[in-house]
Amino acid sequence: MEFKVLVVEDEVSINDILVSALRADGYIVKGVYLSKDAKDTLSFFKPDLVLLDINLPDESGFELCRQINSKYSIPIIMLTARNDIVDRVLGLELGADDYITKPFHIKEVLTRVKVAMRRVSKYKEKTAETYIELNKNVKVNLEGRIVYKNNEEVKLKPKEYELLEFFIKNRKKVFSREDILDKVWGFDYDGELRTVDVHVRRLRSKLDNENGATSIIDTVFGVGYVMR
Secondary structure (H helix, E strand, C coil): CCCEEEEECCCHHHHHHHHHHHHHCCCEEEEECCHHHHHHHHHHHCCCEEEEECECCCCEHHHHHHHHHHHCCCCEEEEECCCCHHHHHHHHHCCCCEEEECCCCHHHHHHHHHHHHHHHHHHHCCCCCCCEECCCCEEEECCCCEEEECCEECCCCHHHHHHHHHHHHCCCCCEEHHHHHHHHHCCCCCCCCHHHHHHHHHHHHHHCCCCCCCCCCEEECCCEEECC
16 A cells, blocks of 8 residues: 655755655655645645644644644644644644654654554554444444444544544553553653643544533543543
């Protein structure tokens, strides 16, 4: 299966390095330098993943991330020259799946992309098997990675789905944020504990009902989270 990567980076040298390395690794790649060009390219190129620089000349990478996430279920890896926790959290809040701080080693980028593409590959392999009912409104097909709420398919990003599947397979077990980060993101993910909070909040916003009913994922104060 051939995967497509869109590189959005205004520094020509970095853009060229990323595009060349990804192509050498077997990906179909397009590189653009502006937010406007990225939005135009998304519609016809249909990438499986976006590498997105925060500092673009015509629009903030954060704003572009928000717009992409509102229209597409595409993993986004943000590139930032600032090792700032506020930037990281904001990117995650707006829908980014991962971040890489500049200066970076190209092997790190390729590894992060490869991990993300494994999730994309699983997400695309849909089959029609039995659904698990989480409550009267939400059901999940673990084989096909399909989620329905009120009989309408809910588009989850790959990492959101992996987190949901983790809770489904470990129902009634309470996990700390550290445990969840380790088991869902992997021991090699240099992330913040807020990453877990952000993704739980996004799952709740997509799957919980608006009538104030019990959330699909409960907070255990002082400990972490659990799916009852």
